[in-house]
Amino acid sequence: MSKVLVVESSVRQEGSVSRQLTAEFVARWQKAHPQDQVTVRDLARDGVPHLDADLLGGWMKPAAEQSAAEQAALVRSNQLTDELLAADVLVLAAPMYNFAIPSTLKSWLDHVLRAGVTFQYTAQGPQGLLQDKRAFILTARGGVYAGGPLDQQEPYLRQALGFIGITDVTFIHAEGLNMGGDAAEQGLAKARKQLEAVA
Structure with a gap:
């Protein structure tokens, strides 16, 4: 039995394409x-x-020197990190907001990219500690950005996950969702076809 961790980051509960894709994937x-x-x-x-x-x-102070707020922040970070450590498969739902990932997803990454826990510093440089995991990234985009200079999502997420050792990463992009005509339908159909193949 494997454990799958799904991280939703769309601000919308209704009408969210990334949530639709996540539900279909799961x-x-x-x-x-x-x-x-x-x-x-x-x-x-x-x-x-x-x-x-x-x-x-x-993260940095001895337990005896931590304030109540610092202790609470550490408990929250530990919970998020423990979820990631326990997972065999990571699924990130990442709509594109202003050419990048939602700030909520960035905050989640800031909590789980932790020295000594998910990566370590060595004489050869940083080394990821989560090499045995797979990741699927489901994106939703109003325009078409994959492979172009305005795509700041995929390069950043590949780098962030690779930093902690997750290099088996598959991206599924639903693009052209706000371009009118048949673009949205075609973009969603393409994403669903990819999703069916990998899930």
Whole structure:
């Protein structure tokens, strides 16, 4: 049995294409892997604060020197990191907001990219500690950006996940969703075809 961690980051609960894709992915995955356990972390419903001094204090100070706020920040970061560590498969739903990922997803990454936990520093440089995991990234985009200079999502997420050792990463882009005509339908159909093949 594998554990699947799904991270939703769309601010919309209704009408969200990334959430539609996630639901379809999970349904297909569970059909193919009925014994797998799926955990959903919804960053819109249960927000993760931005990186701040309390979190840094929780990470860096001895327990006896931490304030109540620092202790609470550390507990939250540990919970998020433990979810990731326990997962065999990571599914990130990432709509494109202003050419990048939602700030909520960036905050989640800031909590789980942790020295000594998900990566370590060595004499040869940083080394990721999560090499045994797979990731699927489901994006929703108003225009067409894949492979172009304005696509800041895929390069950033590949780098961030690769930094912690997750290099088996598959992207499924639903593009052209706001371009009118048949573009949205075609973009969604292409994404669903890819999703069916990998899930």
